[in-house]
Amino acid sequence: MKTLLNLIWFIFGGFVLALGYFLAGVVCCLLIVTIPWGIASFRIGAYALWPFGRTIVDRGGRVGVPSAIGNVIWILVAGLWIAIGHVATAIAMALTIIGIPLAIANLKMIPVSLMPLGKEIVPTDRLLAGFGR
Secondary structure: OOOHHHHHHHHHHHHHHHHHHHHHHHHHHHOOHHHHHHHHHHHHHHHOOOOOEEEEEEOOOOOOOHHHHHHHHHHHHHHHHHHHHHHHHHHHOOOOOOOHHHHHHHHOHHHHHOOOOOEEEEEEHHHHOOOOO
């Protein structure tokens, strides 16, 4: 079922969404100071390609003041607008019955799009096995 949902997601928005995140990652990596956000954009882009069967967890003890400051800057510069885009897209997807799981996946991406630093994307089966918590 995850594979079918991922294929539908990929066709109806996941590919374009991932391209946007990858483009943002390239731009951020070109501007040397913003490399941490570029790496986070690549990570989110990979998640946007194939979201079903994966989830977002905190990295644990490796999150500190620099990540918190970076997340605040990210929210002010891009994160809020990206989150609004995810909500708007989720509303549009939820208008059809087949789009409801896609809308839920889109809403699931909001926390990592708002605060990407200090987050990790892991398979849900590894999380259930005790990884990440």
